[in-house]
Amino acid sequence: MIKLVGVSKVYANKIKVLDSVNLAIKPGEFVSIVGQSGAGKTTLVRLLTGEERANSGQVFIGDWDITRLSKREVPFLRRQIGVIFQDFKLLPKKTLEENVAFALEVSGGTRKKINKIVPNVLKIVGLEDKGRRYPNEVSGGEQQRAAIARALVHQPKILLADEPTGNLDAINANEIIDLLLRINKFGTTVVLVTHNKEIVNRLNKRVISMDHGRVSSDQERGKYFL
Ligand SMILES: Nc1ncnc2c1ncn2[C@@H]1O[C@H](COP(=O)(O)OP(=O)(O)OP(=O)(O)O)[C@@H](O)[C@H]1O
Numbered sequence: 202m203i204k205l206v207g208v209s210k211v212y213a214n215k216i217k218v219l220d221s222v223n224l225a226i227k228p229g230e231f232v233s234i235v236g237q238s239g240a241g242k243t244t245l246v247r248l249l250t251g252e253e254r255a256n257s258g259q260v261f262i263g264d265w266d267i268t269r270l271s272k273r274e275v276p277f278l279r280r281q282i283g284v285i286f287q288d289f290k291l292l293p294k295k296t297l298e299e300n301v302a303f304a305l306e307v308s309g310g311t312r313k314k315i316n317k318i319v320p321n322v323l324k325i326v327g328l329e330d331k332g333r334r335y336p337n338e339v340s341g342g343e344q345q346r347a348a349i350a351r352a353l354v355h356q357p358k359i360l361l362a363d364e365p366t367g368n369l370d371a372i373n374a375n376e377i378i379d380l381l382l383r384i385n386k387f388g389t390t391v392v393l394v395t396h397n398k399e400i401v402n403r404l405n406k407r408v409i410s411m412d413h414g415r416v417s418s419d420q421e422r423g424k425y426f427l
Pocket residue numbers: 212213214218236237238239240241242243244245
């Protein structure tokens with residue numbers, strides 16, 4: 202499903218942020234990626250969303266080699282991959298409902314389709330009663346749940362979560378992780394980038410550790426150790 206073959210990435214400063222990374226994640230897996238700040242985790246996420254290009258090696262999503270994706274192909278990729286971030290990235294002047302709908306509008310979704318999908322995904326994340334609120338009228342955990350709803354509108358095969366609990370207290374963080382687990386149970390591959398030791402240890406699922414742009418360990422039922 203996700204495969205990196207000898208992937209290296211350097212930014213303008215010429216330092217190898219990813220250094221010959223090999224990685225395979227199967228459909229339906231739930232994988233945590235851990236590592237010190239600067240290890241290259243977000244860069245890896247950006248390669249998978251097409252936001253950045255590898256300098257060498259290949260990146261596959263299924264059979265699709267996205268290594269040299271054209272600009273025109275990026276929207277197709279984005280529909281297969283949902284992404285959530287530490288800072289939620291909701292539009293402050295739109296309600297939660299409108300934020301979710303917007304993801305469908307930009308990809309040309311019909312009103313009929315939007316009216317059907319938006320309540321569905323808000324229900325999945327437990328926000329069916331709060332769709333009319335603005336981001337600043339709900340808690341951080343609820344904002345993240347709205348961001349997850351938005352990430353689900355195209356029924357992505359893969360959900361990438363880059364530090365999704367970084368701005369949340371322990372209770373809200375656990376709720377978000379439980380939601381990710383539920384989404385995973387329905388078949389979506391989940392890649393969770395996190396610094397949260399308690400969460401990784403509780404998950405007891407595959408853990409990939411990164412160190413200076415390399416995969417330093419990869420354990421089927423891993424614990425957090427850095
Ligand atoms: N656009 C960029 N231009 C130049 N260097 C960058 C850029 N983005 C990231 N870097 C550098 O690449 C390295 C890896 O960054 P990355 O954001 O992938 O790390 P990370 O593992 O996500 O760290 P954190 O845990 O702090 O989020 C860092 O040294 C960072 O400074």
